[in-house]
Amino acid sequence: MMKILIADDEKYDRETVKHIIKENFLGELEIYEAKNGREAIELSESIRPDIVIIDIKMPGIDGIQALKEMTATLPNLYSIILTAYDYFDFALEAVKINVKEYLLKPFTKEEIIEKIAVGIKWVKKEQEKRKSEIKDKEKIYTLLPVLENQLSDLIINDKLKGVDYGMYLQCLDMSFMNSYAMVISIKDKYAYKDISRVERDQIRIKIGEYVKEYINRRYKCIGNYVFYEELTYFIQIDNEETEDFKSLEIDLAFNLRREIKKRFNISIRAGLGEIFDSVEQIVESYRQAMKCLVYNSDNVNIIYIDDIEGKLMNDSFSGGISGDTKLGKNKNSNKIKMKLFESVKQFIRENIETELELEKVASNFGLSVYYFSRTFKEVTGINFSEYVNKCRIDVAKELLSTGEMNVKEVCYKVGYNDPNYFSKVFKKYEGVSPANFKGNMEEKIF
Known part of the structure; x- marks a missing residue:
């Protein structure tokens, strides 16, 4: 059932329109009423009417201002304005907010019936149009994954030649x-x-x-x-x-x-x-x-x-590279490598609390991951992840030795997210759990 809102500060006019609607559109329209522009705006937000009959001249917010507010959230609202005067200025404003019909007071029963009947027909047409649009969109959304897979397959298998893929690009944006x-x-x-x-x-x-x-x-x-x-x-x-x-x-x-x-x-x-x-x-x-x-x-x-x-x-x-030349180049290269990777080791130490991934650290120093990975092991004798773990455990030992932090706090401080995993790694390198290591250090102090 459609909803119609009657907004008029004159109670007699509201009752007249309401009576005509009940008499001629029984079962088609659910009627709501407002006695001023403010009420019309508030009511429209909650009931979302399909049709509104609204008087232009009302105290406070007039009909035109009220319609501006209402159509901002209800662009398909079918609006019929009531006025006792044929004001040209109002007509211009009405065009701007897409008013569909107007009635001059005093109006006849036949005029009201005719205007509302046209409104009902227009709303039904818009509803059908909207349903059709939704169905079309649903079909497109159903088809999109298929088009996506097809275009991906064409790329993966290098079969784009001779294919009109413009439709794929358009549909997939x-x-x-x-x-x-x-x-x-x-x-x-x-x-x-x-x-x-x-x-x-x-x-x-x-x-x-x-x-x-x-x-x-x-x-x-x-x-x-x-x-x-x-x-x-x-x-x-x-x-x-x-x-x-x-x-x-x-x-x-x-x-x-x-x-x-x-x-x-x-x-x-x-x-x-x-x-x-x-x-x-x-x-x-x-x-x-x-x-x-x-x-x-x-x-x-x-x-x-x-x-x-x-x-x-x-x-x-x-x-x-030939023998002697290669030897000379290697000497210089080794010095550069050693200096560079001292900076890398310092960076690891200073950022031990963060998530240190090989790719990120290599990128930070402007190196490819392959050069970084290979050269890091060449310089340090162990791979990157092993070095980071050893460094974390060394820092953890220092922190545990001071006695100022508990095991869980130290775990997070050296970049581990799981205390159980931290304990496992610590025991692998030190032969004891971090809790036992902390306890042994405290016994030595006392």
Whole structure:
């Protein structure tokens, strides 16, 4: 049933209109009434009428001002204005707020019936139009995932040639300007290690959906993660304020890896291709991302194509240097390395309370993850994660020795989030639990 609001400061006029409506539109209209503009506005917010009959001249907020407020939240409101005067100024204002009809007082019964009947017909037509629009949108939303998978498949399998993909781009609202491929593989460890194939498929799809939702908070993207082992995303960065797209890519992948580990207890690796400016070129970005994933990366989990290509070039360059020349270069190189990695070790010590990921630290010093990982082990004799753990435990021993903090406080102070895991790592390096270590130190003091 439609709702009609009668707003008039004259009670007699309200009663007259109400009587005509009841007599001629029984069962079609639910009637509400207001005696001034303020009441009309307040009532319209709660009942959301379909039709309003409102007097222009009312005390306080007049009919025109009231309609301005009402149509701001009810753009499809069918409005009929009542006036005792045929004011031209009011007519101009009425046009601005899309008033549909007007009645001059005194009005006849027939005029009221005619105007309301037209209003009912208009509202019904608008309601049908709205239903049709919703159905069309529903069809489009149902079709979008299909189009997304189809376009992703065409890119993944390099079958864009000869395909009219304009419709895909239009429906998915993608231009592929400033776009790149991210391919994610799930590592065979933690919660993923000892589950069945069916369970793996289920959790892969859940992670795939989560990643897509996470990316869409900031960027446009399409994804394909249902029928492939890897989770593939083509991401469009609509950000012209920066030219450092590589940092944006690495930061996004780094944050995703952290959130997936936290939410699903699953570890991932991500391969990242270069930024390109068309859907045809994104095929190359996908190839690069896949190349990153299959490359032997030691314990590097966020791999950008430049890191791989840079490493290959460095390796082949080193291999081509003759004996004496290579020896001289190595001496200078070793001095630079030692100096640089003293700064790296200092950085780790100063930031021990934070989450120290290899990718982030390498980026902080402007180094590729491969060069950083390999050279760090060359300089220190151990890999990066091992060094960070040893450094955390050394700081933890210092803090426990002072007796000013309890074990839990020390755990968080040196960058661990789980006191149980902290105790496990501490015992691995020191042979005793942190609690026992603290107790032994206190006994020595006394």
